[in-house]
Amino acid sequence: xxxxxxxxxxxxNGEMASPRILQALAWQVDTIVCADGGANAARAxxxxxxxxxxxxxxxxxxxxxxxxxxxxxxxxxxxQDDTDFEKALIHxxxxxxxxxxxxxxTGKLLDHTLGNFSILLRYLDAFEMVLFDPHYRVDVxxxxxxxxxxxxDRISVVPLTLASGVHYDGLRYPLQGDSLSFGIxxxxxxxxxxxxxxxxxxxxxxxxxxxxxxxxxTL
Numbered sequence: 001x002x003x004x005x006x007x008x009x010x011x012x013n014g015e016m017a018s019p020r021i022l023q024a025l026a027w028q029v030d031t032i033v034c035a036d037g038g039a040n041a042a043r044a045x046x047x048x049x050x051x052x053x054x055x056x057x058x059x060x061x062x063x064x065x066x067x068x069x070x071x072x073x074x075x076x077x078x079x080q081d082d083t084d085f086e087k088a089l090i091h092x093x094x095x096x097x098x099x100x101x102x103x104x105x106t107g108k109l110l111d112h113t114l115g116n117f118s119i120l121l122r123y124l125d126a127f128e129m130v131l132f133d134p135h136y137r138v139d140v141x142x143x144x145x146x147x148x149x150x151x152x153d154r155i156s157v158v159p160l161t162l163a164s165g166v167h168y169d170g171l172r173y174p175l176q177g178d179s180l181s182f183g184i185x186x187x188x189x190x191x192x193x194x195x196x197x198x199x200x201x202x203x204x205x206x207x208x209x210x211x212x213x214x215x216x217x218t219l
Contacts (some may be wrong), residue, residue: 010089016045023046036053155171157199162203
């Protein structure tokens with residue numbers, strides 16, 4: 001475990017990307033942290049985390065014993081004013097991590113999923129963040145960015161906050177300086193025209209959803 005990791009894989013307790021993707025991500029990062037029940041998924045996929053953080057109401061007894069015997073530190077935090085996901089983000093921020101690759105933060109419980117997206121907003125200044133679920137890679141952006149794609153890929157751009165001055169280049173349905181915001185306008189169900197596309201914005205926070213395929217899990 002590096003003392004000053006720059007990239008971390010954070011495994012939470014929601015719907016998980018495939019073992020192939022999770023293992024590929026694990027090989028690329030400096031450190032791996034599980035948020036409570038995310039340790040169950042890590043164990044099932046033969047991934048040994050550097051740390052497990054949470055109140056430990058979701059990790060199974062067998063998983064806890066397994067990782068204790070493997071020498072993995074378990075940081076037990078009982079406080080109820082933040083979720084296990086946020087406890088893990090605070091831990092990573094304290095360790096100086098700059099990029100967090102997050103798995104298992106969506107699905108299962110819709111209230112938790114929406115709450116987790118809200119939590120992301122509190123850590124925009126601390127991390128560059130990218131999420132993986134069984135179907136998508138989701139990049140969190142606050143500035144101009146370019147993305148790889150395949151022609152015909154489904155692309156969705158979802159605003160976490162009011163995003164103004166949004167431009168698309170390389171998508172079937174373009175935007176030319178429009179605003180995206182919940183209750184006003186969303187950018188779901190677009191389509192890539194070629195092997196790359198770009199998005200620019202003046203201000204705001206966008207989630208860029210890309211269909212998962214070979215190579216998408218290269219950081």
